Amino acid sequence: MPSKRMSLAILSVLAALAVLAAQCGGAAPAPEKVVETVIVKETVVVKEEAAAEEVPEDAVVIDFWHAFGGGRKLLIERMVADYNYTHPGTYVRVEHKGSYRDTLNAAILAAQQGNPPHLVQIFEVGSQLAMDSGIFVPIEDYVIGPEFQPDDYIEGVANYYRFGGKFYSMPWNSSNPILYYNKDIFRAAGLDPEKPPETFEDMLQVCEKIVSSGAAKNCVSWPLHSWFFEQWMANMGAELANNGNGRDARATEVYLTGDAAKTIVSWWKEMYDKGYYAYSGKLEDWDGADAIFVSGQAAMEITSTSDVVQRQNDAKANGFELGTSYLPYPASSERQGVIVGGASIWMTGGHPDAEMQAAKDFVIWFTNTENAIRWHKATGYFPIRKSAVQVLEIENWFELNPAYRAAFDQLLETKPTRATQGALIGAFPEVRTIIEQAVEKVLAGEATVDEALAAAKKDADKAIEDYNKSVE
Numbered sequence: 001m002p003s004k005r006m007s008l009a010i011l012s013v014l015a016a017l018a019v020l021a022a023q024c025g026g027a028a029p030a031p032e033k034v035v036e037t038v039i040v041k042e043t044v045v046v047k048e049e050a051a052a053e054e055v056p057e058d059a060v061v062i063d064f065w066h067a068f069g070g071g072r073k074l075l076i077e078r079m080v081a082d083y084n085y086t087h088p089g090t091y092v093r094v095e096h097k098g099s100y101r102d103t104l105n106a107a108i109l110a111a112q113q114g115n116p117p118h119l120v121q122i123f124e125v126g127s128q129l130a131m132d133s134g135i136f137v138p139i140e141d142y143v144i145g146p147e148f149q150p151d152d153y154i155e156g157v158a159n160y161y162r163f164g165g166k167f168y169s170m171p172w173n174s175s176n177p178i179l180y181y182n183k184d185i186f187r188a189a190g191l192d193p194e195k196p197p198e199t200f201e202d203m204l205q206v207c208e209k210i211v212s213s214g215a216a217k218n219c220v221s222w223p224l225h226s227w228f229f230e231q232w233m234a235n236m237g238a239e240l241a242n243n244g245n246g247r248d249a250r251a252t253e254v255y256l257t258g259d260a261a262k263t264i265v266s267w268w269k270e271m272y273d274k275g276y277y278a279y280s281g282k283l284e285d286w287d288g289a290d291a292i293f294v295s296g297q298a299a300m301e302i303t304s305t306s307d308v309v310q311r312q313n314d315a316k317a318n319g320f321e322l323g324t325s326y327l328p329y330p331a332s333s334e335r336q337g338v339i340v341g342g343a344s345i346w347m348t349g350g351h352p353d354a355e356m357q358a359a360k361d362f363v364i365w366f367t368n369t370e371n372a373i374r375w376h377k378a379t380g381y382f383p384i385r386k387s388a389v390q391v392l393e394i395e396n397w398f399e400l401n402p403a404y405r406a407a408f409d410q411l412l413e414t415k416p417t418r419a420t421q422g423a424l425i426g427a428f429p430e431v432r433t434i435i436e437q438a439v440e441k442v443l444a445g446e447a448t449v450d451e452a453l454a455a456a457k458k459d460a461d462k463a464i465e466d467y468n469k470s471v472e
Contacts (some may be wrong), residue, residue, distance in 0.1 A: 246424035305407035308380030337414025
């Protein structure tokens, strides 16, 4: 268990974080639930109280908290039900706790109260926070032997989730950003539907043709979210933070005033000023960007690979042909690849041995080859195990479902560097919000690129400094 000082420090940091990204769709009320609606300052808050579960007598009970809503929530519940049915000695209780941030915060609060869940889904940029919280144990310490098979993870996933050479969590839902595009709009604009833009410069040229031809009102949409900024930094081979992106030693500053950062935000601004880039006007609005693309207001969308299934369904429902391609990059740099996004499953310590064993057994089953394939096909999150990829290749899955191929190939072609490994920053959630607000000011004309990034660096470095002091 963490010390009282450590827990309070982490909670104070969490309370200071601004709104985070969480690609968790709103969850529809499940059957047999009591829904209580509370009105607070004109905001509707829905509180769900799950009906009492019938736990088998003498079963070892494991609590698993996650951050997925919508169809993914239902899929998780089905998978857990399958496990409970085939493993009568164990009963896993699964619960959706809200956003990624909400889930991590709830786990730390529960640990303070002496009753933490056994397993918690934590988004990738919460990794340093999770380690510093003191409530989680390195999962590799408990999954020793052939059952773990760390060499079965594809390189990009292993590259991200190894901290100091050890897996602290079990990789699970992994994604990266790709380009989705409407081939019918490309044809209407006189463009080759099999040649989507590969570079920032290509994007500007393609967008000029699309908008000037009237094929679409706008050209491309993506959420105003730091995740894309981080991905473009990595794709250019630029680290986001010092000390080897926080991998060699604790990060103390971010690189927001270098050439790479300025190139990204300057292009973003040019795309916006020319009417090529459109977003909802709100930060981190994934649904807003989706709506712009799906409705045909834009010919392209840059968003997560985890949306492949939904985008295919959207294309069919709206009668257009969907294409997918790699994340565009500046022609002045060489494509380096992308960072693994998504989340992993962390295990808390301090439980009885039987519960620790049961939690370990469940998480191994939940992320095994068969379930990795099941999760990939149903969601679009890419298969993280080599063995899963081998099965999919035998099935000709990627040939029959080409929209999935771009995401997976992009990851396989990523060069393993500190930049593409992803930054490890304790105050990462707050840093993300600072970056987003800087971009927002640039787009609104409230600050130049240089002014906004300089101010963002100052604020982000201060946030990192305050966080580091809180956990020393």
